[in-house]
Amino acid sequence: MISRKFLLVISLLLSFSLAALAQQDSIPLTTLIQKTAKFQSSYPIEKVYLHMDKPYYAVGDTIWFKAYVTVEKHQPSGLSGVVYVDVINGQDSVMENLRLPVKNGAANGNIILTGDTYKQGPYRIRAYTNWMRNFDADYFYDHTINIGNAIDNQVNTFITYKSSSKKTGAVKVDADILYKDPSNTPYANRRVSWQLMRNGDPVSKGAGRTDEKGHLLVDIPENEASTITTGSLVTAIDMGERKTVTNSFSLKGAVTAYDVQFFPESGQxxxxxxxxxxxxxxxxxxxxxxxxxxxxxxxxxxxxxxxxxxxxxxxxxxxxxxxxxxxxxxxxxxxxxxxxxxxxxxAMGINLSAFSPDADNLTVKISANELFLQRKQNKSFYLVAQSGGVVYYAAQTVMQNLSYTANIPKSKFPTGIVQLTLFSSGGYALCERVVFIQHNDQLNLGLKTDKPSYTTRQNVRMSVSAKNNAAPVVGSFSVAVLDDTSVPTNEDSETTILSYLLLTSDLKGYIEKPNYYFNKPDQEKLDNLDILMLTQGYRRFSYEDILADKNPPVYIMPEQGIEVSGILRTTTGLPVGKANIRLLIPDRNYSAETITDLSGNFKFSNVTVMDTSKITLSARNNVNSKNLVINVNGELYQKLTKNPNTPDEIVNVDSAMRPYLDNARKQYQNSRVLKEVVIKSTKFEKKPSHNDFGTFSGLPAQADHEISGDQLKDCPLLVNCLSTMAFGLTYVDNNFYITRDYNAGKKVPVQIYVGSMPVDVNFLSTITGPEVASVEIFLTDGVSGINRMNQTNGVLVINKRVVKKEKITLAQLQALIPKQNVVTFGIQGYNKAKEFYMPKYDVNKSGALGADLRNTIYWNPKIVTDKTGTASFNFFNSDARGSYRAIIEGLDGEGNLGRQVIHFQVK
Structure with a gap:
C-alpha cells in the first residue's frame, strides 16, 4: 500500500478587492489544483539511488552497491518489486544487465570487474524500474565511474591537448602523450603509431617516436571540430619482441572552447x-x-x-x-x-522573482510593467507551488498594481526543489521560478567507534544511532569503510543519497560536484545553490500537459516480480480460452499451472528464477493439444541514451587514480601464486566465421567489429543484446543501421545472416546467446555485391556454435523436432548477490601470511536500526595505517533521509 499525502494549502498571497473576485475566470484555481492532484496520484514519481562502496574502481575489483527504491516523498517504494542495473561502456554497449528483487524498497548486489570483460576507461551505472521506463530516461539513476587497470597495464599514460582554430573553420589539435612504466620510468625512444578514429573508422593516421623523457607529440591534421571531439585517438607503442600496447584517448575535451549561457529569472x-x-x-x-x-x-x-x-x-x-x-x-x-x-x-510582460530574506520565509515578488498592467488590470492570476507533484501552496490575486510582494513560510514546503508557477486565469503558465528549500531536517545519524584509535588488523566495533529530531527511528542503511590513503576522495564531487534524491534526480543535465551543496552547508553554499536553480532546467512536471489532460502513455505496469506471459492459439490463429498452461523450471524442480482467459492470454506472476534459467511452458494437458501453439511475450530491454555525465569521465586515469592503482597493483602482486606449468600438445580448433561460406567470398577477410561468444554467453535473447552490443550499428524501428550513415540521413538497413542464410531481425528473437560462437559486423560489403543484390547497407553475420555430429535414434530425432504446444526458452532471472568477504584475525596470534591491502575495509548493505534507533556491527582493520573513512546512508519508513561520515585513526 502506497501512502498518499496531499497538502493543499489554498491561501491568499496578496490583497485584492472583493469586486474583482466576482469576475468569471476561465479555469478556477480549484480545477488546476484538482487536476494536479489527480495526475500525481495516477503517476507517482519513483526514483532509484545506488549507494556504492567506492567512487572509482580497478579491473579485478568488485562493485558493492545497495539500491534504494523510493516513491513520492522518498518513502520506500511498494510500487515496484524489481530493479534493473545496467553497466554501460564508453562505446554505449551494455556490458551487464542485473535484475534484482526489491524488498521494503531496497535491494543489494555486486558487479565483478573481470579482466576479460572490463578494460581501463569510463563506464556508466544506470538503474531504473519498469514503472520508470514509462517516463523520460533522463530521470533514471545514471552515474559515471572510472575504472583503472593495475593488473596487466604495462604502460601508464598522461595526455594533454592544445588546439587552435583556422580561418577555414577547421580545428588543429596537438596532443602530447607521456608514456611511463608502472615504476614511473619513461619509455624513451619507442616507436608509436596512431589513428584518429570516429564511429569505428580511421579518419587520419601517423607515427612517431617518444623522446628521452617519454613524450610523444601527435600532430593531428586539421578537421572539423565535430570530427575531432566525437572521435578518439588510438595509439600503439612498440614494446619490443613484436609486441605493442594499445591506448585509447577520448577527444571530447581536446578542442579548447567555451560557452556562456544567460538565464533571466522567471524566463524573460x-x-x-x-x-x-x-x-x-x-x-x-x-x-x-x-x-x-x-x-x-x-x-x-x-x-x-x-x-x-x-x-x-x-x-x-x-x-x-x-x-x-x-x-x-x-x-x-x-x-x-x-x-x-x-x-x-x-515590450510587455510580467516577472516572478523569489529570494530568502531569512531562514524562515520565502519572499515572492510579482512585477509587471506599465503596458502589461494597462491590458491586464483587474484580471485574476494564480500562484501555485509544487514539490514532487504535490501542490503545497496556491494563491489567487488580481492585477491592480505594478508589483506585489509577500512572504511564504518555508515550513509549508518539504526539503527539496519547489516549482513556483504564475498562471493567467485561463490556465497559461506565464512565469516559472525554481527554488530549493533546505530545512536541515535529515535524520540525525550517528556513527561511533568503541575506541579512539586502533592498530592494524584490530577488531573495530561501531554503533549506529538514528533519530528523527530526538525520536529514535527504525531505518534501513548501508555502510562502507574505506582506507583514506588508497582511496582519496573529494567529498564535494560525490553523489550521495541527499544530493541525488533531493537535487539531481529532479533536474535535467549535468550537475558538477553535487555534494558541495550538502557537505557542511553554509550561507555561501545556499546562495550558490539558488544560482544553480536559476541555471538548471526543471522539467519533471508540465502543467500545460496536465491542464490539457494530456497524460503520458503507460506501456509498462509496475512490476512486483518476474512475469511470464503469452497467448495460446490454435494452428489457425484463433485464441484458446479456458485452457491449461503449465510452467516448469527443471533446474529448480519448480512447476505451476494457470488458465488462459477468454482471449487466450495467460500470465504467471512472481516467478522466482535465479540467474539465466530455462523455462518450459506446456499446453499438452488440453483437448486437441497437438493443434495448439504457445506464443510467449518477449522481455523488454531499455534503449540506450547519451551519457548525461560525460564531464565526470577521466582521460588520464593512470595519474588521477595513482594511489588507488598503486595499491591495487600491490594487492595483485601479493596474491599471485606461482604454479607448475605443464605444457601439453594442443590441437588447434578452428572457430566458425564467415570464411566458412562461399556466399561471403567477396567480404573483407577481417570484420570491422566482432562480438565473441563469451560476451553473449549470458544473453537470454540475441536481438536484445545486439541492440546495445553491436558496435558501429544503431538499432531503430526493428532494424539495424550503420550508425554513421543513419546519423547522416541514410536509413538503409543492414543485411543479416545466420550462417549463410539471410534472415530478418525477427528471426534473431529465436536465438539465445549461448548458441552463438561469434557475431561479425561489416560496415561495407567489399566486392561481394551483397548490398547491391539486397538493397541493404552493411552486413551482420551470426556464426552459431558447431554441434558435433552424432548418430541418433528415431525417437531422439522426434524429440528434437520442436512442438508448438511446448516451448522452452531462456529468461533473465534475479542476480544473486555475493557476501562481502571480511577476514577475521586472532589478536593472540601473529605472523599471518600475506599483507592485507584491502581498500574497502567493510561493506554492509543490511544495517537495520531497531525500535530504539540503534544497531551495531564490527570488522577487522587491514594492514594500512592512517585515516579510515566510514560512510553510512539510508532512510526510514517515512522517507526521512540520512547520511553521516566519520574518520578514525589506525596506527
Missing part, C-alpha cells in the same frame, strides 16, 4: 522590470570555468559587471529597456575573449 527580460540574470560558463568538457566581464548596451555603456561565484556560475541584476540590445563581454581563463547577446527584451 521585460522592459522596465529590474531582473536577476544568472549565467553559466563551461569549457568543452562541460565543466564550469571562471570568467569576468561587463554587460553593455548597444551604445557601449557599461550596465553591470559580471564575475563567477562558483563552478562557472554567477548572477547580476539589470533593468532592461525596450529597443536596446545588451551584450556580455567576457574574458576566459586563458585570456581569450568573446561576446554574447543577452535575450531580447520583451
Amino acid at each position: 527580460l521585460t522592459n522596465g522590470i529590474r531582473s536577476k540574470i544568472a549565467f553559466k560558463a563551461i569549457n568543452s568538457k562541460g565543466l564550469g570555468v571562471d570568467i569576468k566581464g561587463t554587460i553593455t548596451d548597444d551604445q557601449g555603456t557599461a550596465m553591470a559587471n559580471i564575475t563567477t561565484s562558483h563552478l562557472g556560475m554567477g548572477i547580476f541584476a539589470l533593468t532592461p529597456e525596450t529597443g536596446k540590445a545588451y551584450t556580455a563581454n567576457v574574458t576566459f581563463p586563458d585570456g581569450s575573449t568573446a561576446t554574447y547577446k543577452l535575450p531580447r527584451v520583451q
